[in-house]
Amino acid sequence: xxxxxxxxxxxxxxxxxxxxxxxxxxxxxxxxxxxxxxxxxxxxxxxxxxxxxxxxxxxxxxxxxxxxxxxxxxxxxxxxxxxxxxxxxxxxxxxxxxxxxxxxxxxxxxxxxxxxxxxxxxxxxxxxxxxxxxxxxxxxxxxxxxxxxxxxxxxxxxxxxxxxxxxxxxxxxxxxxxxxxxxxxxxxxxxxxxxxxxxxxxxxxxxxxxxxxxxxxxxxxxxxxxxxxxxxxxxxxxxxxxxxxxxxxxxxxxxxxxxxxxxxxxxxxxxxxxxxxxxxxxxxxxxxxxxxxxxxxxxxxxx
Numbered sequence: 001x002x003x004x005x006x007x008x009x010x011x012x013x014x015x016x017x018x019x020x021x022x023x024x025x026x027x028x029x030x031x032x033x034x035x036x037x038x039x040x041x042x043x044x045x046x047x048x049x050x051x052x053x054x055x056x057x058x059x060x061x062x063x064x065x066x067x068x069x070x071x072x073x074x075x076x077x078x079x080x081x082x083x084x085x086x087x088x089x090x091x092x093x094x095x096x097x098x099x100x101x102x103x104x105x106x107x108x109x110x111x112x113x114x115x116x117x118x119x120x121x122x123x124x125x126x127x128x129x130x131x132x133x134x135x136x137x138x139x140x141x142x143x144x145x146x147x148x149x150x151x152x153x154x155x156x157x158x159x160x161x162x163x164x165x166x167x168x169x170x171x172x173x174x175x176x177x178x179x180x181x182x183x184x185x186x187x188x189x190x191x192x193x194x195x196x197x198x199x200x201x202x203x204x205x206x207x208x209x210x211x212x213x214x215x216x217x218x219x220x221x222x223x224x225x226x227x228x229x230x231x232x233x234x235x236x237x238x239x240x241x242x243x244x245x246x247x248x249x250x251x252x253x254x255x256x257x258x259x260x261x262x263x264x265x266x267x268x269x270x271x272x273x274x275x276x277x278x279x280x281x282x283x284x285x286x287x288x289x290x291x292x293x294x295x296x297x298x299x300x301x302x303x
Contacts, residue, residue, distance in 0.1 A: 004185050004208035046282040048256055050152070050213075052090070052290045060293060061085065066211070066256070068152045068194070077147035086192045089148035091139060093177060094158030095121050101142075102134050112162075126159050127176045136183060150192025152213070153181065160200035178204045185209075194256070199242035206245050211254040214243060214281065218272055219259040228260045228288075240279075247280075257281045260288045270299035 048066035054074045061067050061080045068088045069077075081087045096103055096111075098120050107130035112123040124131050143151065159173035178201050185193060185208045195205060196213040217239050220231045246253035257276045261269055269285050273296070276283035286294045 004182060045277065046254060046256065047296070048282060048284055049293055050258065050284065050286065050290055051293050053292070056293050066194070071143055071146065081149060086150055087148055088150035088152045088192055088194055089143040089146070091135070091143065091151045091153055092155045093135070093153050093180060094126060094155035095123050097121050102139050105138070106130055106134055123158055123162065126180060127172055132180055132183065135180060136187060140184065140188070144188070144191070150194065151184070152194045152196060153198070154196045156195055156198025156201065174201050177201055181205055181208050199239075202242065203245045206249045206253055209253065211256055212243070212246050213256045213258055214239060215258045217257045217259060217281075218275060219261055227262055255281045257283045259283065259285050261285050263287065263294060266297055269297045273297060273300055
């Protein structure tokens with residue numbers, strides 16, 4: 001995908017822990033001008049956190065390399081980013097919450113059905129001009145004006161999923177998602193852009209983004225829906241194959257993993273961290289609602 005190739009040329013090489021799977025990870029968020037893309041140097045693994053609550057200890061958040069927050073966060077973004085933290089705001093690409101400030105002004109022709117897994121969230125026909133206008137002219141400028149220095153793009157799986165389930169009705173949804181990410185990178189070349197999954201379009205995005213989140217790589221909800229269990233080997237293997245465009249890019253794209261687990265099971269959390277590290281990833285283990293800042297376990301103290 002040539003549209004964002006100049007971005008990857010700005011990235012600097014950095015050695016990241018490799019491991020048993022033979023996955024060699026290098027690269028980190030690109031160096032950038034002051035008040036824009038934050039350069040993360042050194043040889044240590046990335047420390048990152050995603051938190052969707054409204055308040056948290058800002059000094060604790062400032063200790064991370066990457067901090068992903070909900071736009072409704074009420075703390076000081078400047079204080080969090082005063083050291084080296086790259087502070088990114090949540091942005092949904094394929095869906096919109098009905099409680100979002102942008103919902104009222106969106107053309108109703110762009111709205112699709114509710115996502116049954118997330119009540120109060122509507123899927124969006126991202127091919128509709130009003131949606132790209134909402135993102136590029138309203139939502140993103142609002143986030144950047146609030147002090148965010150980057151974006152975490154969520155629901156990138158939704159457009160290609162809709163196109164796969166109904167090709168005639170949703171033809172071009174996947175390409176529209178790629179076009180939107182390209183447009184974001186072109187308009188704001190110096191911000192950090194992190195994608196959550198979006199595996200179906202990842203080969204066309206790897207040169208436009210600075211990192212990818214592999215959500216639920218090693219863990220999955222249990223059958224009762226009351227907690228989480230380790231994912232089976234075939235599921236993990238499939239995701240690893242889908243992540244190959246990130247690993248094969250030169251320099252490689254950092255893979256941030258987000259797994260969910262019972263926080264009282266410290267040994268289980270340590271095993272998840274250890275396995276993700278062995279795969280060359282940068283792990284974070286949290287609760288499903290992401291409403292707590294979960295510190296890294298004691299087994300990570302030396303990292």
